[in-house]
Amino acid sequence: MKFTHGTRRRAAEYEKDWVQRWKDDQTFEKSVAQRPANNAYVFYDGPPFITGVPHHGTLLSSIVKDAVPRYWTMKGKRVERRWGWDCHGLPAENFVEKQLNITDRRQIVTSSDQPAPLDKDGQPLPTISLETYITKARESMVANSETWQGVIDRIGRWVDFAGAYRTMDKDFMESVWWAFKQLYEAGKIYEGEKVLMYDTKFATPVSKAEVTMDNDAYQTVTDPSVYVKFKLKDSKTSRKIVLSEHSKVLFVCNANAARSQMAQGFYNHYSGSQNADSAGLNPEKKWDEAPTLSDFETMSHKPAKSSETMQEVGIDITGHKRQLLTADKLGDYDLIVNLAEKSQTPNWLRGDNVIWWDVTDPRNESAEKNRIARDEIEQRVKQLLNGEIVDDAQKPVGFDECERSYVGALLVDTNGKLIAQQRDDKPGITNPSMVSLFGGTSHEDESPIETLHRELQEELELEVSSNNLLLQTVKHENGTNVACSIYIVTGVDAEKLELHEGAGFAMGTPEELLSRPVTSVTQQAIEAFINAQSSVSILAWTTTPWTLPANLMLAVNPDMTYCEVLVDGEKLIIAEEALERTLQDEKHQPLDYDVLRKFPGSELVGKTYQPLDTGSTWPENDKIHTIYAADFVSHESGTGIVHIAPAYGEDDFELAKSHGISAFHVIDDNGYYTDSNYKGLEVWDNNKFIAKDLKEKGAVWKIEYIRHEYPFNPRSKQRIMYRAIPSWFFDIQGQKPLMLEQNEHINWFPAHLKHGRFAKNIEQAPDWNLSRDRFWATAMPVWKGDRGTVKVVGSYAELKELSGVELDDYHRPWVDDITFEIDGETFTRIDKVLDCWFESGSMPFAQLHYPFENQTKFEQNYPADFIVEYIGQVRAWFYYVHAVNAALAEIGAFGEAGAQHKNAYSNVITTGVVAGNDGRKMSKSLGNFTDPNELMDKFSADSLRFLLLSSPLLNGEDFALHDKDVGDVARKLSMIWNMYDFFTMYAEVDGWEFDGTLIDPLSGKPVCTSLLSTETASAHRESRSSTTGDTAELAALKQSSYLPDVDNLNSRARADVSEDEATIGAVTNPLDIWIISRLHELVAEVERRMDAYNIPDALSPILPFLDDASNWYVRRSRRRFWRSSKGAAGAEDDGDKSDAYRTLHYVLVRLSYLLAPFTPFLAEELYHNLTGDDESIHLKNWLPAGAVDEQVLADMETVKDIVSVALHIRSRAGRGYGSRQPLSEMRLYGVNPVGDYSDILKDEVNVQKVTFIQTNELSKALDGMKEPSGTEGTRNYIFVTLELYRSPELKREGLMREVIRHVQSARKKAGLQVDDRIVLHLAVSGDDEPSAQLRQALAEHAATIASETLATMAAERPADALYHTTATVDGAELQVSLAKA
Secondary structure, three states: OOOOOOOOOOOHHHHHHHHHHHHHEEEEEEEHOOOOHHHHHHHEEEOOOOOOOOOHHHHHHHHHHHHHHHHHHHOEEOOOEEEEEEEEHHHHHHHHHHHHHOOOHEEOOOOOOOOEEEEEOOEEEOEEEHHHHHHHHHHHOOOHHHHHHHHHHHHHOOEEEEEEOOOHHHHHHHHHHHHHHHHOOOOOEEEEEEEEEEOOOOOOEEEEHHHHHOOOOOOEEEEEEEEEEEEOOOOOOOOOOOOOOOOOOEEEEEEOHHHHHHHHHHHHHHHHHOOOOEOOOOOOOOOOOEHHHHHHHHHHOOOOHHHHHHOOOOOOOOOOOOOEEEEHHHHOOEEEEEOOHHHHHHOOOOOOOOEEEOOOOOOOOOHHHHHHHHHHHHHHHHHOOOOOOOOOOHHHOOOOOOEEEEEEEEHHHEEOEEEEEHHHHHOOOOOOOOEEEEEEEEEOOOOOOHHHHHHHHHHHHHOOOOOEEEEEEEEEEEOOOEEEEEEEEEEEEHHHOOOOOOOEEEOOOOHHHHHOOOOOHHHHHHHHHHHHOOOOOOOOEEOOOOHHHHEEEEEEEEEEEEEEEEEEEEEEEEEHHHHHHOOOOOOOOOOOOOEEEEEEEEHOOOOOOOOOOOOOOOOOOOOOOOOEEEOOOOOOOOOOOOEHHHHOOOOHHHHHOOOOOOOOEEOOOEEEEEOOOOOOOOOOOHHHHHHHHHHEEEEEOEEEEEEEEEEEEEOOEEEEEEEEEEEEEEEEHHHHHOOOOOHHOOOOOOOOOHHHHHHHHHHHHEEEEEOEOOOOOOOEEEEEEEOOEEEEEEOHHHHHHHOOOOOOOOOOHHHHHHHEEEEEHHHHHHHEEEEHHHHHHHHHHHOOOOOOHHHHHHHHHHOEEEEEHHHHHHHHHEEEEEEHHHHHHOOHHHHHHHHHHHEOOOEEEEEEEOOOOOOOOOOOOOOOOHHHHHHHHHHHHHHHHHHHHOHHHHHOOOOOOHHHHHHHHHHHHHEEEEEEEEHHHHHHHHHHOOOOEEEEEEEOOOEEEEEEEEOHHHHHHHHHHHHHOOOOHHHHHHHOOOOOOOOHHHHOOOOOOOOOOOOOOOOOHHHHHHHHHHHHHHHHHHHHHHHHOHHHHHHOOOHHHHHHHHHHHHHHHHHHHOOOOOOOOOOOHHHHHHHHHHHHHHHHHHHHHOOOOOOOHHHHHHHHHOOOOOOOHHHHOOOOOOOOOOHHHHHHHHHHHHHHHHHHHHHHOOOOOOOOOOOOOOEEEOOOOOOOOHHHHHHHHHHHHEEOOOOOOOOOHOOOOOOOOOOEEEEEEEOEEEOOOOOOOHHHHHHHHHHHHHHHHHHHHOOOOOOOOEEEEEEEEEEOOHHHHHHHHHOOOOOOOOOOOOOEEEOOOOOOEEEEEEEEEOOOOEEEEEOOO
């Protein structure tokens, strides 16, 4: 093969060309087909989401997935590489929902009669049937496949796209069903309820691994941190009943014939609801006292007075059915209003939610008495609906008989201070200069609440939002009895009050106000306030106010010390260790407080407390709203008291479960409150509102705001909540020992992950939630009978046998419609789908439709040899594949293969995360990365591949990708092409040809043959035999490209060819021996590291080798490539030149083999250009390393060290001592002699003499040296000293070298070839000393200048000068003119 210089292509051209040529030639397919099936190498390709787009992160794993299989293919393995698509799950659903403009999961309806969901404004949203949704999902799962294939081709990855598996395929899903059934029947899958991560936007539980696998899963948010007061029941507590629009009310009287029916009618009428019921007590069976229900049933004339009087006001109660009240019904109602006589009220009709109205029983005696009772009941019901709960059982004697009604208000500001009115002393003013309450006399037909609102608006322009009846009392004023109702109004902003009556405000603590002159009613109100404040509250802390409507328990640590403290007049219980950080004001300044007593937490255990005023419909369980002991309570944060909402916390759920308390849900699947005062509100939009609302109601003592890390679902960008979910679980707890044991059989790179993140993840993993409340995924193969029997189906054939139904598509909703009967029990599929990670974990066997097909193929190749993904998959895909397959292998599902190996894979590489050029996550909006295609077109795909493979990413570390880094790698890899250009330039001039046999110059024996096409190889064999007498081509090896050793080669060679004939002369030049030894050493190191899956350490010595080969070997050997002495003085002999050619050619060809797995395009182009072989380098086998001359390697390393030190001495000496200035002598002394490399040392250091002195005494070494420089040592303990004295002769020689450099530069700029001879004219202008010195140097060294530059010296400037330039040499002006000879 002949070589032509200047014809090679650029990467942007040849990379795209090779992509097409590989396809046209089916090179990838051949690389598989040519290897035997019984010598397979298996790797599992974790499928990307088909709806996603390629990015640097996915390309990184793809590059590794290409490099490793290419390497093992060259090692003789059959490596099938099948692409896969992950089609199911949240990313796919999100993609489809955007296409369908679905903004709310509730828009997807499973039946035509399902009501449309409402948006936040109460407007109905458009709906779409599940069938339409699934059909669209399937159609969309080809969205970006062409984009993927284009980028994967461009990066140089070989993979079977045409035969790709898809997780949505029928066969794949059937294998997943099979696995589920196998594990279920083995007892490894069970049904239960646990607290899980839950996404309200997608309305489904999500995997913790899925959430935490991305760096941005935890985001910094600002949340309210609230301190909540829970009043202990055994302390003095003020009584308060708050009704909402959803509250259930029961009205009770003796016989449920008149009063209770009237109250029920009025309540339902004015509230517009049916939330009120009525019932009777059924006392003694005497008509003159109180008729019973049975009495009414036997009466011939049923009383009708109450229904008639109610019809007069437009309310019909005639259809009411009388009910008997029993004690078990009391828990169904928020408020019970008892209108029966006190004497006939049973003891069980008592409680905090029971009040008594003193309304005379009309007994249906007359219409007039019924009207009196009716009107009084109507007024009371209106008061009740207006927020005023009147309890006659607590009223003072004579309260209702008073002639006048007064309503007063004691205000409490936001800091807990009281606000009252300071009266003026004008004439006629009642109680002048005294402190009194705001308020006044009620108008006719005005309820106390209405009076309160009117008076505060008139006197203070205050709109009342929070009030509570503080006390009722009777005062005597001017001979008149006045019924006084005093309310407490909290949360008042004193600065916003506008005073319209009185002299001013009276503000202060209760004690401060009582120290002034106060009215009697004001004094009673303040004292009642003090008594109310004397109650004790236990103070809990939470950062999730949204869970407070679901509070059922409090938890304390029984071994911790707690304190009852008095702060701002309130008694609070807090852990001792938490006092200082808790009792601070808004500016974090300490509050004044007194510690009343200390006690152990065990004293609190078992105490009950008042439920929060959230309007929640509390479950019927006498164990709730009680304090429990829990060892997870600590004093490190919060108050040492933990609020427990069992539905929304893992610890909460387990603590409640241990005490027989079930989870209490107040939020639906989509994150909207279904219960409490916050019904219909979205949870995340109202977290802060709930905190403020409870603060206004007095339940929250203090609100702070904290910034903390909170989990988000990267797919939906929605906050994650923890929520108790009934689900199906994989028993990871029972499998942990097996998973940890099998991890010992896996080789991890980087190694620290094996017993670090991966093992820790197994140790800490909870049982795996397998079921999802979604649509587009593999349907769970679980059918439940109407008697509770569970039937798990493991194949489509089994389902057909049970149901007689066979489907084309087993997705929802079609599979939902399949039912069947077994022994009279009807079975219906549960409407859940499988976690897509279970599908991913099933990929090793499901991609082959195992066990229904390919049983032998799977079992013979289990476990896989290799997998790779980024580090987030350590907790995700790596973990799930390990869990599923180790469990199946353990139970014998994989036959003998699983018995021998339970681990699913043998080797794993984990990469880091590719970051943008600013170190942050790659983002289009930030503009912090260049598109991969653009980057590859600019620098080359091979450069990007090499950079990523050799970066910290392959050590599992993150790496910021800069375009400059890719460019730097491209520049370093270009050293290969620089060497190639140098080689072809001289090979073309000399006519050096490659005959198709690659011979190791170190041994003189072939390592590869048949590298040329048959015709070309034959011609070269004849040429070689006739010109050099070397051996002819070994015919028996025509079909082979891999000779593992020389003995094997000879045994297969032609019988009439002896070993000597098959061997040419070995190289003897130390440079050749050195670079070949370096190459063989490199090949062995790359092979050793690749066998250990240590890619970065495999690549790390490659660029240093290229530097050695280019900047040491080629540079040092350049004279050897010049024409023989017949053509140019100073050239080496032809034999040495031939060795230089075959050495450099051998090195470059072997580099193409070495680089093939990592830079496949460069390797292919280089191999093709150097050998002319029509067959791809990627169909070749990996070549053995070859022999290494350790002594030469060591000697050359010492030489390089000496040169480096000597050049450093030169540079330190300053101007005039550059490398082109010859020096007289270099002396070396120390303990290690250097071999015969004096010519190299003289040339590299530019000295006329090298002397090695066997002495350790510096003074002896320096004897006779002129102007010695400082001495420096090498790594090999050899010390170097240069004589820096420059004689006039040496200076002129240095000038000569500068002249030669300028002439060579002029030749290059003139476009001359390396063997073109020239006519050269050199002239120096000027009469100064530097010019005189330069003229003398030209005269003395004219012959050398002519020889070095292939020139004939001319006295005058050539008339046909091709190029002319002027240069400055050591201060003198030199004119250079040249013409082609």
